[in-house]
Amino acid sequence: MKTRLLSALCAACLVAPLHAEKHTPLGEQMEQFNDAYKALRKVEDPQKAAALTREAQQAVAKSLGEMPDLVTKMPDGPDKAKAAAEYRLMMGKVYVTLCEVESAYLAGDMDKASELLRSLRSAKKEGHDKFMEDE
Ligand code: HEM
Numbered sequence: 001m002k003t004r005l006l007s008a009l010c011a012a013c014l015v016a017p018l019h020a021e022k023h024t025p026l027g028e029q030m031e032q033f034n035d036a037y038k039a040l041r042k043v044e045d046p047q048k049a050a051a052l053t054r055e056a057q058q059a060v061a062k063s064l065g066e067m068p069d070l071v072t073k074m075p076d077g078p079d080k081a082k083a084a085a086e087y088r089l090m091m092g093k094v095y096v097t098l099c100e101v102e103s104a105y106l107a108g109d110m111d112k113a114s115e116l117l118r119s120l121r122s123a124k125k126e127g128h129d130k131f132m133e134d135e
Pocket of ligand 1: 022023024026027028030031033034037068069087090091094120121123124125126127128131132133
């Protein structure tokens with residue numbers, strides 16, 4: 001019994017730090033956003049799609065309260081303030097677009113929703129180019 005408890009504890013010690021390191025709070029929200037965003041491609045029912053869009057909105061709203069490490073690590077000063085403002089502006093625009101996507105689904109306009117979702121691809125690229133650290 002003792003041996004089993006010890007091995008479980010050791011396994012937890014080994015695994016926990018690996019998991020803890022995997023995602024930053026922002027990375028965690030990005031993952032949630034990505035899951036909802038990807039799932040949207042497979043959903044045909046507008047009500048279900050609107051609900052998934054709200055999930056994506058929640059993750060983006062939480063991302064707005066976070067800051068990329070790249071910005072946090074910058075020395076305090078005007079460049080850091082500018083980068084932080086730019087991050088919030090870009091993420092805020094993604095949030096607004098997701099609100100428009102939700103309205104399009106609720107209006108049954110699937111084409112408009114798809115078009116708006118497509119426009120997020122460039123926002124993703126721009127956001128990652130600017131704010132994601134190289135591996
Ligand atoms: C359609 C839009 C977007 C999607 C689907 C998306 C998805 C993702 C995914 C899957 C990750 C990796 C998370 C991880 O494994 O930890 C990530 C990371 C990240 N994204 Fe996005 N993203 C989008 C837009 C943006 C925008 C607009 C910005 C900035 C304004 C941004 C900033 C970041 C940053 C800084 C990280 C690194 C987080 C970290 O590891 O600390 N993303 N994103």
